[in-house]
Amino acid sequence: MKVERREVEHVALLARLKLAEKEEQxxxxxxxxxxxxxxxxxxxDTSAVEPTFHVVSHCNTMRQDEVKESLPxxxxxxxxxxKAEGCFRVPKII
Amino acid sequence: xxxxxxxxASASPKSFKPVGMKEVYRLTIHxxxxxxRRKEVSSREVTDALLGRIRDVDPQIKAYLIVAKQEAMxxxxxxxxxxxxxxxxxxxxxxxxxxxxxxxxxITTTCASKILENFIPPYDATVVKQIKEQGGIILxxxxxxxxxxxxxxxxxxxxxxxxxxxxxxxxGGSSGGSAAAVAADACIAALGSDTGGSIRQPAACCGxxxxxxxxxxxxRYGLVAFGSSLDQIGPITKDVEDCAIMLNVIAGPDPLDSTxxxxxxxxxxxxxxxxxxxxxxxxxxEFFVEGMDPEVEEQVGAAIRTLEGLGATIRxxxxxxTAYAVATYYIICTAEASSNLARYDGVKYGxxxxxxxxxxEMYQETRSQGFGQEVKRRIMLGTYVLSSGYYDAYYRxxxxxxxxxxxxxxxxxxxxxxxxxxxxxxxxxxxxxKVQDPLQMYLSDIFTISxxxxxxxxxxxxxxxxxxxxxxxxxxxxRACEEEKIIQTAYTFEQxxxxxxxxxxxxx
Numbered sequence: 073m074k075v076e077r078r079e080v081e082h083v084a085l086l087a088r089l090k091l092a093e094k095e096e097q098x099x100x101x102x103x104x105x106x107x108x109x110x111x112x113x114x115x116x117d118t119s120a121v122e123p124t125f126h127v128v129s130h131c132n133t134m135r136q137d138e139v140k141e142s143l144p145x146x147x148x149x150x151x152x153x154x155k156a157e158g159c160f161r162v163p164k165i166i
Numbered sequence: 167x168x169x170x171x172x173x174x175a176s177a178s179p180k181s182f183k184p185v186g187m188k189e190v191y192r193l194t195i196h197x198x199x200x201x202x203r204r205k206e207v208s209s210r211e212v213t214d215a216l217l218g219r220i221r222d223v224d225p226q227i228k229a230y231l232i233v234a235k236q237e238a239m240x241x242x243x244x245x246x247x248x249x250x251x252x253x254x255x256x257x258x259x260x261x262x263x264x265x266x267x268x269x270x271x272x273i274t275t276t277c278a279s280k281i282l283e284n285f286i287p288p289y290d291a292t293v294v295k296q297i298k299e300q301g302g303i304i305l306x307x308x309x310x311x312x313x314x315x316x317x318x319x320x321x322x323x324x325x326x327x328x329x330x331x332x333x334x335x336x337x338g339g340s341s342g343g344s345a346a347a348v349a350a351d352a353c354i355a356a357l358g359s360d361t362g363g364s365i366r367q368p369a370a371c372c373g374x375x376x377x378x379x380x381x382x383x384x385x386r387y388g389l390v391a392f393g394s395s396l397d398q399i400g401p402i403t404k405d406v407e408d409c410a411i412m413l414n415v416i417a418g419p420d421p422l423d424s425t426x427x428x429x430x431x432x433x434x435x436x437x438x439x440x441x442x443x444x445x446x447x448x449x450x451x452e453f454f455v456e457g458m459d460p461e462v463e464e465q466v467g468a469a470i471r472t473l474e475g476l477g478a479t480i481r482x483x484x485x486x487x488t489a490y491a492v493a494t495y496y497i498i499c500t501a502e503a504s505s506n507l508a509r510y511d512g513v514k515y516g517x518x519x520x521x522x523x524x525x526x527e528m529y530q531e532t533r534s535q536g537f538g539q540e541v542k543r544r545i546m547l548g549t550y551v552l553s554s555g556y557y558d559a560y561y562r563x564x565x566x567x568x569x570x571x572x573x574x575x576x577x578x579x580x581x582x583x584x585x586x587x588x589x590x591x592x593x594x595x596x597x598x599x600k601v602q603d604p605l606q607m608y609l610s611d612i613f614t615i616s617x618x619x620x621x622x623x624x625x626x627x628x629x630x631x632x633x634x635x636x637x638x639x640x641x642x643x644x645r646a647c648e649e650e651k652i653i654q655t656a657y658t659f660e661q662x663x664x665x666x667x668x669x670x671x672x673x674x
Contacts, residue, residue: 075550079550080546083546083549083550083553084546086549086553087504087533087545087546087549088508088511088526088529088530088533089530089533089534089537089542089545089546090530090531090533090534091534091542095539095542099542099543099546102543102604102605103543103546103547103550105605106496106547106604106605106608107550109492109493109605110493110496110497110560112489112490112493113490113493113494113497113563113564113567114563115490116487116490116567116570118563118566118567118570121566121567121569121570122566122569123562123565123566123568123569124565124566124568124569124572125395125565126395126425127381127382127395127572127620127621127646128381128382128425128427128621133424133425135421143288143289147288148288150286150288151284151285151286151288151514151515151516152513152514152515153512153513153515153516153517153518154518160513160514162513162525162528163522163523163524163525163527163528164523164524164525165525
């Protein structure tokens, strides 16, 4: 067993998820099965292999710093679940 | 409403079949373009016929999440005006479907997720803009696995799409709605997206043509991100010529997507040549292993012999790290997904759980209620493989193996022009068959995912049927930026076989 229930809880917190009791149990089993399968990669010695994070090796695509039209405020707020006075409204932060 | 005659599968080529006004939905882009240009039919008539077809068959198939009837008819009127002035572009007046993870201004874009259920994008994805600029008509948005995570379209939060060839079978996924709509003649062509096979596998399951172009060939601006280093948009069409036409429209660099590439854009139609004499076709031995579905093996074997008969040289090649592709892929794509999906926080757009007094509680409630189980599972896995203490063991390790997989293809293409494999290990499986076992579901992508890891282009084309009448797909893989060779191989195969002329027998 690679992942204990306690660790699943911790990962859920990192991912900003709240799992139901049953879901947590299910995921613990499934994550362990999947991670076991991933063990396969350890058959390969990759100590001398560079990682590929991206197939195209762009380095910082730049553009001119020009003023361009952007979405108007009304459109930007159009899908907001809660808004007030031209701002997104959220529960208390501090 | 008009009655449309029930249709039975027929082997006779479409070009010899008289297609009346009421059945224009059967046509391809290139056939319809000719009729529109000659003013034999108007775009309004075509769009109306397609909307009628959707009314008739979509209650069974459930390919569409939303049909934008009014907008489509409005676009058709505009197209007719353009045609009247002699101004007809490649897609003018042609009704198309878009997978519901590409933004369409003013039309909901849900990703088949509760978290985006009511999201109305304030802008068009670049591909949607390109289609509109070419006069294409957006019929509606098609179903998918939530956030494109799945291989059967069963992970949609809203409904299950069925395979037009067998209503008890999956249409494949995640672009299952687009593939089923094309196969059922409920659109002329469609767009899908492919992170690990999500265009090619459903195309194979539904007996249509689907292509994932080279990474960077098509702008991803406005495509809802899943695995950003793997995602690519591509066409799902009734034949290879339509695939080339769609590619001509959507290929090209985009200042709004810094990962799109400034490659020369060929006229992909020039690759519609019926000749592959002297070409070397590579067949990777790792893809033909014991335990393979015998019907898939038989049909793909027959396709190999067909290509050989057309003058190609068949050569066995090796892609030695094939067995590691699924594990590599599911580490990389979940890591990228967990990061991409962090944006769904219930603040700026989308669903927000009600009743939370604090920010943290709002995040957790919103995301737990808004995401479905497979999405949560992948976010969990991705968060785990990126978390402190595991990053090197999983994520970095997978990125290293990705280097080896990419090198396999580079090495193989020293010895051949294209590579062919089955698209999927089995014909479409039964609805419900794999939903309880995520790992089994992941393994249905076994033949398609290494292509995304390597960033190379590949296409699926129908190459036969199982005894139960389910389509089987042949995958043709090319070197990066060599879509033309894939198109030429596919076109040569298609024009010497009749699989592309067959359509599912749908009752009404």
